Amino acid sequence: xxxxxxxxxxxxxxxxxxxxxxxxxxxxxxxxxxxxxxxxxxxxxxxxxxxxxxxxxxxxxxxxxxxxxxxxxxxxxxxxxxxxxxxxxxxxxxxxxxxxxxxxxxxxxx
Amino acid sequence: xxxxxxxxxxxxxxxxxxxxxxxxxxxxxxxxxxxxxxxxxxxxxxxxxxxxxxxxxxxxxxxxxxxxxxxxxxxxxxxxxxxxxxxxxxxxxxxxxxxxxxxxxxxxxxxxxxxxxxxx
Numbered sequence: 114x115x116x117x118x119x120x121x122x123x124x125x126x127x128x129x130x131x132x133x134x135x136x137x138x139x140x141x142x143x144x145x146x147x148x149x150x151x152x153x154x155x156x157x158x159x160x161x162x163x164x165x166x167x168x169x170x171x172x173x174x175x176x177x178x179x180x181x182x183x184x185x186x187x188x189x190x191x192x193x194x195x196x197x198x199x200x201x202x203x204x205x206x207x208x209x210x211x212x213x214x215x216x217x218x219x220x221x222x223x
Numbered sequence: 224x225x226x227x228x229x230x231x232x233x234x235x236x237x238x239x240x241x242x243x244x245x246x247x248x249x250x251x252x253x254x255x256x257x258x259x260x261x262x263x264x265x266x267x268x269x270x271x272x273x274x275x276x277x278x279x280x281x282x283x284x285x286x287x288x289x290x291x292x293x294x295x296x297x298x299x300x301x302x303x304x305x306x307x308x309x310x311x312x313x314x315x316x317x318x319x320x321x322x323x324x325x326x327x328x329x330x331x332x333x334x335x336x337x338x339x340x341x342x343x
Contacts, residue, residue, distance in 0.1 A: 145326050145327055146327070146328060148328075148329045148330070150268075150330075157317055157333035157334065157335055157336055158268065158317075158330075158333055159331070159332075159333070160329050160330065160331035160332075163327050163328075163329040164326070164327045167327075169329070169331065201267065201268055203268075203329075203330070205328050209284060210281050211270070211283065211284065212270035212283075212330075213270070214267055214268040214269070214270070215267075216267050217267055
């Protein structure tokens with residue numbers, strides 16, 4: 114079973130600053146199956162990134178992501194007020210087919 | 224744009240079966256995968272399982288013995304049953320469209336979620 118670890122647990126930043134979030138897998142994975150989601154308080158998660166680096170439809174280009182094997186990053190180049198939220202990475206592994214979410218990184222206002 | 228809406232009881236007694244339905248609007252349920260994901264209050268996300276419109280299913284091994292997901296294409300709905308519930312099953316339950324290909328997969332869009340509390 115692959116375990117996802119996200120760091121830091123909380124990231125306190127100011128609007129306009131750059132945020133870098135980390136997602137680490139306990140073993141090497143296919144980057145094709147690594148996705149990132151954003152969840153604002155009281156809302157459902159929203160897909161940001163799929164395939165480790167491809168932005169989903171409608172996602173601003175201030176969001177970017179990269180990585181391979183065990184280490185993946187999500188970067189928000191300049192934080193907007195609406196970007197303060199919890200971010201989850203998610204992985205698909207097979208066999209057996211299982212979807213795993215990381216514990217999340219909360220980006221809050223400093 | 225496809226929209227998903229969960230419905231079902233918000234309170235279930237311990238040892239009973241949790242039953243939820245997801246209604247899909249703005250598109251057909253046919254041809255796609257559909258999933259259930261849950262989130263205990265204040266905690267992270269847990270994948271429960273998915274179903275293909277044809278009825279093929281795949282479940283989280285940790286829940287497999289208690290989970291049944293079914294689909295009704297005539298009603299454009301899919302459903303979740305979770306048996307023998309305990310307080311640990313208290314969570315917001317989301318129904319989600321699941322995209323799968325040979326190269327990528329992802330969960331999008333998500334329903335608004337429905338809180339199910341397990342309590343006597």
